[in-house]
């Protein structure tokens with residue numbers, strides 16, 4: 602799909618990959634609708650796009666809240682029309698071992714990205730189906746193929762994004778509305794500052810895959826849209842590693858587990874780390 606004169610809605614557009622993609626899509630001539638919770642950050646991204654002659658509008662919303670999503674979708678439809686492209690990108694989540702993860706935090710990690718992607722998609726899908734065109738892009742991660750220790754709820758939510766995309770594709774069979782999955786390994790973004798303690802848990806094996814910038818991530822998304830890709834995956838070494846995993850899952854899993862985060866010593870070998878009196 603070409604981006605010129607298309608309306609592209611991007612969640613998580615106030616920062617990182619979402620903000621970079623908004624700028625890249627606007628340079629291709631798309632009208633971008635920027636969604637996230639922090640209005641000031643959204644306005645900064647929009648101002649940058651407008652200063653270069655692009656079209657951008659901001660819609661502050663917490664996409665984990667279904668009622669807020671319903672309301673903002675109504676406003677967007679009235680004021681800007683239903684989008685041609687939805688990029689479900691908003692996401693957060695600290696990398697934690699299972700027993701370190703508070704129940705509420707596990708639920709929040711499922712709420713954004715997965716439930717948020719479901720709510721946003723559902724809000725605009727009837728209009729896309731009536732028009733019989735549209736593209737839904739879902740941000741996942743290499744964690745949805747090859748999880749590593751110490752990021753259980755994070756990885757599970759990215760598998761949910763992968764599952765949602767596959768199920769959506771089946772669901773949309775026979776229509777002209779498409780769904781695509783986006784898969785990156787490490788991207789240098791504010792994600793690491795927003796989710797403290799996670800960067801320290803990147804497995805050593807990540808060194809096989811070059812870290813990309815948010816601009817490189819955005820360029821891959823734009824290229825993938827223009828080439829109608831079902832899976833947008835970059836850099837090339839990520840494909841190589843996932844190919845190796847498909848052929849030899851034992852060694853790849855061994856490498857990730859052995860270069861990944863370790864529980865604190867007092868919690869290994871069955872001890873729960875409880876001090877003995």
Ligand SMILES: NC(=O)c1ccc[n+]([C@@H]2O[C@H](COP(=O)([O-])OP(=O)(O)OC[C@H]3O[C@@H](n4cnc5c(N)ncnc54)[C@H](OP(=O)(O)O)[C@@H]3O)[C@@H](O)[C@H]2O)c1
Pocket residue numbers: 612613614615616617618619636637638639640642662663664665690691692693713714740741742743784785786787788789790791792793795
């Ligand atoms: N960085 C990486 O290495 C990497 C790799 C693969 C996949 N990803 C995925 O890519 C996505 C974007 O990550 P990033 O690196 O760009 O991180 P980021 O800089 O932390 O951006 C996250 C974005 O999500 C928004 N967001 C979070 N919770 C929200 C909510 N409840 N409602 C609305 N917006 C919300 C944030 O905006 P507000 O705080 O203003 O709401 C922000 O714009 C995430 O889903 C992440 O898991 C990242």
